[in-house]
Amino acid sequence: MSPAEKVTILQHLVEIKSVNNHEKLVAMYLKTLFDEAGITNQVIPLVGQPERANLVAEMGSGHPILAVSGHMDVVDVDVANWTTDPFKLTPKGDQLFGRGTTDMKAGLAALVIAMLELKESQATFNGTIRLLATAGEEVGQPGAEALEMAGYSDDVDALLIAEPTGYYNMVYANKGELDIEIKSVGKAAHSSMPALGNNAIEHLLTVLAQIRTQIGQLTAGVTNPVLGETLLNVDTISGGNQINAIPSLATVGLNLRTIPEVSNDQILNVIDDVVANYNQTTTGQISVEVSMNIVSILGDVNAPLLTDLQRIAEPYARRQKISAAEAEQLKQAALAAGVKDYRPAEFLKVGISGGTDAAKLLIKNQTGFSYLAYGPGNNTPHQDNESVSKAMFLDFIEIYQTLFKSL
Template structure:
């Protein structure tokens, strides 16, 4: 496949406005490519939605099975803040601009093109390469959950997620995420007669303080060598209507980044205990609900998949040009994960605080599974003027082709 055709496929995918929906349009486009090349594939509806769907495609057969996954949705965009049309792939100074260019249509398309080229070449794949293209990763991960529930991960030996890591980093662990909404119900009254009411804001503040203090205390002794400690933040808060009225309602949202050593289930149990004790001790009426619930993942730093990536990608890494600033940042990052004598050109294996679809796909095997996140991109996900370096996108296609051929050997 010529470079122009590869860029054309990415351009077509970027043009599909799959903003938290309409992933089926992406799946239909990919299905056409696979059908034309003779690759077995299926579009899998997601619930009753007419606009959301997953797509599965396979090359090769038998064991081992390498699942490769990327999501088809993107986040909202404020087009007025972009220098270019966010849904028109635009090349400038060696970079490709567009919504989803980094997160994560470049990674998805690179995998697809690698599969197409291997099929067209007649290469014999040692094992099975199974693409799981998901819907809804950005909000709730329903696509990944459906793949897991439908058994597509049951026979999988390793999982590659092509979220943006950049070429110098291979990610094998990520923190979990627990988003909790805390609501306080009270009774309104005139502020000159507070004894006639029940101040929902004051109860909310009190219980939030207990939650933050007690969660920090109970998780203080738990640490993951790669991911660090549990992090808890109170991120939104609202309540009351005016300054001379006792508020009857208030609510806040808490974001907790979790680690396997003290996972989401343990955190949730602790939060329920705190709220139940608070309600039993006075006049407070506090309720809590969970929004996002992403399992922390800690893979295997000695896995075959990780070692294969580091070996196969090495020539591409060494040919990449780095500024002095970038070299310094990489050295600092390497030192943070215990690599004291890092030479830019090596691929750093590390963990990240953010989650991926892996949290649903390998939810039953969150520790020790052969999992790596490695894909084209940079630190512009969800940002205005999101982009991916053109050379990186093209290099990853070749990295994936070689990886798919050698994983089963």
């Protein structure tokens, strides 16, 4: 397959507007590629969501089974802030612009093309390569959850997710995530007669302070050597409709990034206890809704998957000319990971705060598994004018193909 043909596959993927939905269109396109190549595959709809689906493709047989994964959804765009059409792959020099180029249709395309070329060359390898293309990674990870529940990750020996890391960052651990909305229901009244109402905002602020205090006590001094500490952010808040009226409704949105030492369930139990006690002892009416609940994943830093990929990728990485800005980004990533004497152009094995589909696919193997996120991309995911390096995209196709042959 020529470089132009490879870029064309990425172009077709970018043109599919799979913004938090419509992954079935992506899956059907990938199915046509696998069908033409004679690679076993199936599109698996998400129950009750007709426009959403996963795709599973498999080649080889027996163990080891290497699961490789990429999500098919992308985040929304503000077209006015783009200098190009976000759903048209637009080259400018070495950069290919478009929504999802970095996060993560380039990584998904690289995995697919590596499998297609491996089939075309009739190369032999030991074991099985199983592609898990997922729906809904950006919001809730329902696709990965459905695949795990159906048993597609039960027998795998290693998991590679082609999330954007660039050449040097090898991500083997991710924090978990909790997205929580806390709602306070009160009673409206004129602000000159507050006793006739029930101030939803005041109740919300009080219970929020109690939650922060209790979680702070639970997590104080507890850190993970790879992932660091638990993070709690207040990201949204709303309430009331005008300044001279007692508010009858208020909500706050919390985002927590969690570590293995303090589980999501422990944090949720603290919140539930605080809310239950508050509702019983005050006139407050507080409720809690959890919209995201994914666990932390701590892989094996010494797993063969990591050592093999570093060996394979090193010649490609050595060819790169690192700018001062890129060197600084690598240095800051190293510092965040606790590496003080990092030299740019060295491989960095790290844990990050962001989650991946591994949180669902490895729900039964949260620690010590052979897991790695490693793929083409840069620091533009979710940003306006998202892009990926064409050269890096093509390099990762070769890196993945070599890895598959080395099974």
